[in-house]
Amino acid sequence: MIKNIVFDLGNVLVDFDPLRFVREKTADEKQQKLLMSEIFGSVDWLRFDKGTMTKQELLSSVKTRLPEELHAIAEELLATWYNGLHPLPQMKDLPLQLKEKGFGVYLLSNAPQDYYLYEEKVPNHNSFDGIFISSDWKLSKPEHEIFQTFYSHFRLNPAECYFIDDMAANILAAEETGMNGFHFKKNFSSLKEELTRFGL
Structure with a gap:
């Protein structure tokens, strides 16, 4: 689940x-x-x-x-x-919608320390249950270690997580560490359809 x-x-x-x-x-x-x-x-x-x-x-x-x-x-x-950097309009409200449905909402991104200069641009960033930035950990996707450290840090079961990323290699690495996902290519309708399977 x-x-x-x-x-x-x-x-x-x-x-x-x-x-x-x-x-x-x-x-x-x-x-x-x-x-x-x-x-x-x-x-x-x-x-x-x-x-x-x-x-x-x-x-x-x-x-x-x-x-x-x-x-x-x-x-x-x-x-x-x-x-x-600008929020993608179709994605702007999705984290908050998911949060309101009872899902845990997390960010797992390859990003430099500049992230802390632009985090206000991240839609609803205050609503995330956890934010995991590569440069804080000296790790990066698609290394398996970043996913394993992410699960461990937030005490998450990868089988209970679903990952949305624009890079195919990152989706594959996530799957190899136990987390299924969706290869996002700005295909908003396909993503929404996929998320309805989980109750969105």
Whole structure:
């Protein structure tokens, strides 16, 4: 029996679109491609998400790979990227609706320490029973250890949890640790239909 719904954050509850962030800083397509690959598409960004690299370390590393004329834009992007996060309208009220139906509601997200600068953007974030951010634990999805630590920390039975994430690899990892889930591709109606099975 499903008792808890576990949400990812980016592209599940909020719109995470790095290319949009970059396009707001430069109209040059070559520059856009470089900034995307060397910041948001880099291994360093994954380290930043995991909490094993600080923002200053990330910036220093990125600057070694970018031409000097892009250094100021890179600095601005890293200082402001989260201002471009917006709640997905169709998902905005779902956590609270689930909570009111008696489900436990949790957040399990790969997110850097910047999360604490933008948490107010997370729909109904105060209604969550637990928030688990990768950079707090130096772990990241799809590692099995982050799921196992999440269950242990909140004393949850994975068989009683249902996970909503936009990355197929994360859904697979969740299933491998005992938690079923839904691969969310902004297919709101399919998700709602799926949740009706649990009494939403």
